[in-house]
Amino acid sequence: MTATDAPEFSGTPLLPSRTGSTVELRDLVRDFGGGAGLAGFDLAAAPGELIALLGPSGCGKTTALRSLAGLERVDSGSILIDGRDVTDEPTNRRDLGMVFQSYSLFPHLTSGQNVEFGLRMRKVAPAERRRRAAAALELVGLDHHAGRYAHQLSGGQQQRVALARALVTEPRVLLLDEPLSALDAKVRVQLRDEIRRIQTELGITTFFVTHDQEEALAVADRVAVMRAGRIEQIGTPEELYHRPATAFVAEFVGLTNRVDGTVTGGRLQVLGQEVPLASPVADGPVTAYLRPEDLLLAPDGIPGVVLTTSFLGALRRTRVRLEDGGELSVQHGARERPEPGERVALALSGSPVTAAERSVAG
Template sequence: MSSPNALGVAHPATVASRPGHVSLAGVSKAYAGRTVLDDLSLDLVQGEMVALLGPSGCGKTTTLRILAGLERPDAGRVTIAGSDETTAPARSRNIGVVFQHYSLFPHLSARENVAYGLRIRRVDRGGRTQRADELLELVGLAEHGGKFPHQLSGGQQQRVALARALAIQPQLLLLDEPLSALDATVRARLREEIRRIQRQEGITTLMVTHDQEEALTMADRVGVMLDGRIEQLATPETLYNEPETPFVSQFVGVVNRIEGTVAGGRITVFGAGLRVANREPVASARAVALIRPEDISVQSARVGGAAGVVVEHILRGPLSSLLVRHGADHLRVDLATPMAGSYPVGTPVSLGVTRTRTIVETPVETPAES
């Protein structure tokens, strides 16, 4: 078993071995006859952060609202810390929620906003002021307690919202697209700050987001949702490197689509046989391999034997992308920027694959004309 990290919180391997703390079991929900959640089950263990990632309409926000008690499931069960909360109203659940648009009270100071939940719970003035000041210091706003929301930046307001959610010492913290309203620089910084605080406080947390980078960099586990179900739930590393379905492979990260021949559970791409890693068996003899840009290798080739030609360079910081024309297709190849400079536009190249497995997508069968 893994030992706790520098913040005193166990690594994911340790977290995964703990008993379930929050559970959704067989939860379904429909609106106007349209199924939004379809027999969804999810367990969160004490102290971990799970992110639900997916396109609009996949059911991730409905999942969060059902946990918060803002929606009631049509079927299934919600359990928090061993208590059945399926029909319990939101006000009786010990849950903190941070919304996308802060939702601070404009007429209250930062300190008063943080202490609001404690005031509702009839904590005495001294106790709630002390707790609010502790949390403002935790989120780096100790000197801003007397300011009103309009006097704070967007990032500072979101920190106040986080402190307010933590003030009641919730059993569960819910983050609803918490950073999407912020600019990129603030978002990256606050992402790290929220993760640090979540680990330090050891709070079980569910975050919903459409931002892949946000999910992969913050969560212990990520669930990719589609049509009201979780397609795959895994650590960020496993999700990115070992997707189980074509949807997950294409939704998390970038892929090239390369046609190949399937035989004996392998697909041939650039002369190499890759193991087909789809969760469901693939019966088609022709399929499209989904290969990430960093998993394609290039080397200079003579014009006569070239598999492709470099047609564009795209600088992405420490990495650069080569756009390579391969037959009728254009493939993206990601290399370290200094290495990419060795292949100027017009260079003929040979292509290879550095992975031994891949997810494939089979062509959609079209009905024969009568």
Template sequence: MSVTAPSLPAELAARRGSTVELRGLVRDFGGGVGLTGLDLAAGPGEFIALLGPSGCGKTTALRALAGLERVDGGSILVDGRDVTGEPASRRDLGMVFQSYSLFPHLDSAQNVEFGLRMRKVPAAERRRRAAEALELVGLGGHGARYAHQLSGGQQQRVALARALVTEPRVLLLDEPLSALDAKVRVQLRDEIRRIQTELGITTFFVTHDQEEALAVADRVAVMRAGAIEQIGSPEELYHRPATAFVAEFVGLTNRVPGMVAGGVLSLLGAPVPLAAPSADGPVTAYVRPEDVLLAAEGVPATVLTTSFLGAVRRTRVRLEDGTELAVQHGTREHPAPGERVGVALAPTPVTVAPAV
């Protein structure tokens, strides 16, 4: 579904984002991983994605910020004010959940108006603001439709309009796209980023989908076991992962045995730059598939499989020592399974960890 970007109401365009600080947040579930001293700060209008595997604490962090989950330690500040002990209703935050959670007996406009009704906003203003919010998310003219008359993507747009209509200081998105099919998910992902940019609203976006996180966020916080493993721009996380966990979790990566001697890394018999200094000794290097090249004069390898992915082709090869590598290359190269090829590494800095 193609949606023309509507003009933004002047009263919303003039808004500025809030600052958010999570300081040493602890949530103890009595044996299960919660939060183990989470520190995170967002600047005005920043879009931060919380990314990580199931059970890493990302949704717990979002719910704690929203006031839907108590914390056992630490503090939460919004615009410098400590809101740790305040109920969700007093934090002035908007939240969109994975499930659309629309009231089936209310039409779209009434669903969007609901938060304004709870705030006792006059009816005429409620209707005006709900219509503007629906227009903002590309659903102008859909106000009279009920949930069962809308597609999944349209229902999630209504939920987004409902979160925005109260003009919250911070927008919280808890895996809002996971129930949608792939094409609609990409379209709505881009719409969310457009709306967030135009509103300038500070936003936290929880997802387990790394492509979503890298595509929309100003910064991505990779979480593990209740804490942040690394936070940085999408480019920083992808090209300069700070740990082996981040290197393996964000994007596809190859584990390649190597050796560091005198501060110089040797992989496949050739020197390769290090992303960060490393102690001498055997290491595991984390190499992206696009940094593995098919080269006639490279290290001998045998093609195992090859897959056409549209813009690129991904080929898996096995070296003579048994190491398997994924190679991402142009579609004009079409090696066949069983074919002998050569591979080499691009001179791109790589992250390493001591070999185990």
């Protein structure tokens, strides 16, 4: 990348703008001859929105991100940023910031020099580069680590430097490709929350690729659940969890118990009880998707035997085998401590339940 190829740098302070950019991916097709492609992929992001692309391996989520970045050529379709078609433009003309799973820091440069790198490529004056790099490092909480090299930083600190490097050029769009997957669980949660804080503070339109559903639900304004190169459903985390549009989404997002049921007159009959439906389903045999929190340990109800129970802090999750051989997961308060082998009874909480016609649900 040369200075003449790079987008013009404003030279203004790194401060919250809350303007964001619009991004549209229209009917993108990328055919690899089998798997991990795009098959008519459509997605539009509003200014300042954080959209998570979530799905199993091979669903096309990284291909979608790489196509937006210009790192992957699409066979057809168009990519627009702020209304401008950039489909055929190279990566360095799209004005994007990118953070990947691998930290990709230059080992021979300090943290500050790594962050300055993009500014140096844009021929920004040395004093301005240092000032802006310091501001970016302060934004990610590493202003006292500017003189350290990559080997002197923890994994979480290295990824913060990579994030500062992506933000220092004031990109219109930020792309995050599984940026937390190489970190341990505690650091992953801390940095996840930090990314969300920074993204909200700067108001930058962001795409976050992950296979971790908890991560997606925690940080995103909207989550796009992908399957076979297309978006199966897009919505807020609450919509996806409580009102999944398809059987695939119901099973992929969150823990779910699959149970046979019947819909009659708009009501669901399942496990001998009647409950409301989360969304309309035609009368007839259905597969009901019961969340663990839709079930209760009760004095009376469906009899079963405890198989396992797991302490999760404020909650406990217990696996119960029913008399017909089926198994259900129940989420309940941690103070209830059933023991393996103990006989218990289950009841439905009465919350609306998602169901799909059994012929469709499989």
